[in-house]
Amino acid sequence: MVDNTMRAAQAAVVESLRRQFSASGQVPDAGLPVPVLRSWARCQRLGLDMGERVRPPSTTRGDLMVARERSAALLAHASGVMEHLHEQIRSSGSMVLLADASGMILHGIGDPAFVDRANRVALQAGANWSECERGTNAIGATLIERAPVEVLGAEHYLDCNGVLTCSAAPIFDWRGELLGALDISGDHRSHQPHTLGLARMGVRLVERRLFESEHARHALLSFHPRPEGVGGLQEGLLAIDADGEIVAADRQARALLGVEERRVAGLGNFSNLFRGGFGTLIGRAARDPAALVELELRSGARIHARLRLSPAWQAGAQSAPAGTARVAAAPDPSRSARHRTTLETLSTGDPALQFVLDRCARIVGRSIPILIQGESGSGKELLARACHNSGPRADGPFVAVNCAAIPENLIESELFGYVGGAFTGARKEGAIGRIQQAHGGTLFLDEIGDMPLAMQARLLRVLQERCVQPVGAGSAVPVDIALLCATHRQLGEQVKAGRFREDLYYRVNGLGVQLPPLRARSDLQGIVRRLLDGSSHHPEPARVDVAPETMAILAAYPWPGNIRQLQNVLEVALALLDEGETRILPVHLPEEVLQAVGDAPALAPSAGAERGEPRSARPADDPDPLPLPLPLRRARALDDDAIRAAIERFDGNLSAAARHLGVARNTLYRRMGRPF
Structure with missing residues (x-):
């Protein structure tokens, strides 16, 4: 946290440089961040006057509507991310802004008090914040620099914008084309050092959503050199078609693989990049959609990956040539288990955690369900995977289902599957449910405390009879599964309140363990x-x-x-x-x-x-x-x-x-x- 003295010293340095620049016409060669110095030089060449007054937006409402339509995909995927970012900085006197590649602000959300102040300097939807229009500012500079930029207070070229502190990062599509910028702006007196990091993370989320949307009909391979990185913001994404051709790689994937922009076409087929066939990977994903697998690159490096197969991809893959994506190979016994998370690898010396691990180790491999309770974020799924990997079913599928994340009207078909034509909109060939996918392995029901009561009754029957009946089917299918459940709720209290079936509670709570929160470890x-x-x-x-x-x-x-x-x-x-x-x-x-x-x-x-x-x-x-x-x-x-x-x-x-x-x-x- 910077005290008032430090802020005053900083402001004095910038004001001194502004006076020197105004008097001499020479852009300083030091004392300011390099992107700001370059921007000042560009503004000088443009003939901008530092003392120029605020320009009202020159665009009409119609211009803004056209710009929004032109960037409809960007706006649609960025809006939710902007809401999320604003929640992180709410009541800090800030706002989150989205601009297109020309610098026009498409959308903004922020604290009402600051929004009013921002409007006075035309920091609002419809205004163009390119450098040629507004001088040095984070949006304009990041679009030119094609890199994250932060501009604080008097570093803005125009005096009227000195009340702002702005942090912006550029948004690219997977081809490397500049789409726009995401900016977080606030009062120059309340600058926070982590704001640019937030903007970068927001951009990563937007770029990932755009990539996933554009390649919804492709298989998506998310990967990272370390298993912990898969599923995080720094994972790379590859889009692969039904023939096993790599059709796209996002910015993070290119960085991890060392592939230059616009050179994705050179990656070719899956087997050109990785040792092993794409069909084998498809087979693993079909049996265990949540599986984390280890892949070896042709260079000899190893990565950890997860393959996601959307319904659209699966429908398209039905017509793929034999021997490619339709091949569902048997499990690959040569897959290395060195990096699997096991109960042993989770042991880090905490007594409370060790007590949980020891109890689980005695139960794994027996026909006793385990109920993991603990606060959100405490590692319940990680413990469930460790239990699976430490038992006799380690080579079988591990199927994780988040009961709180599936809409109530879809959870039945998601868990139990359905036959073709079972309901309007169903695929003609039907679909296998998650319980069936876990056959021979482990079914992990996360947040089971949020499962609707009607589904609780059906699940109880599956656990009792060890059979599952898909929606619309006339007969049941036997299943062999080990059961792991988790919840952040206290199921005993849920039972008393009538929100969880007592008979199901005793069925899933063979061994109940409580993960300690991080603050207690x-x-x-x-x-x-x-x-x-x-x-x-x-x-x-x-x-x-x-x-x-x-x-x-x-x-x-x-x-x-x-x-x-x-x-x-x-x-x-x-x-x-x-x-x-x-x-x-x-x-x-x-x-x-x-x-x-x-x-x-x-x-x-x-x-x-x-x-x-x-x-x-x-x-x-x-x-x-x-x-x-x-x-x-x-x-x-x-x-x-x-x-x-x-x-x-x-x-x-x-x-x-x-x-x-x-x-x-x-x-x-x-x-x-x-x-x-």
């Missing part, structure tokens, strides 16, 4: 290490470490979102590292974590906390307590004093101050709350 350091090693933001071959004061902050935070939230926080921290930085400091953490810990009661870690040993309360007679927030306050005080002294010593020359302090100039910018 003593193995935080080990979890952080595992998540960092599994992140694609992790620079190779350098190893990113966490500073002791940062680990103290993480240990003090209550983690309401558990491991899922911790993973997101670490992804943000990695994204905020400068090139060459290999240590996560407190300044790299999101503001919500810093603020929560800063307001928390003083806590003292045990002597072994840094080694990952169980945390304990500080004894009352501890003569030298070390409150967790103290390292953060001490680091900030030292940094602020050193930075102020260096800036004063070198008369505002930030490059010289950075050299004197022994840090990169970008690091100094961030310490002052500036863009990186």
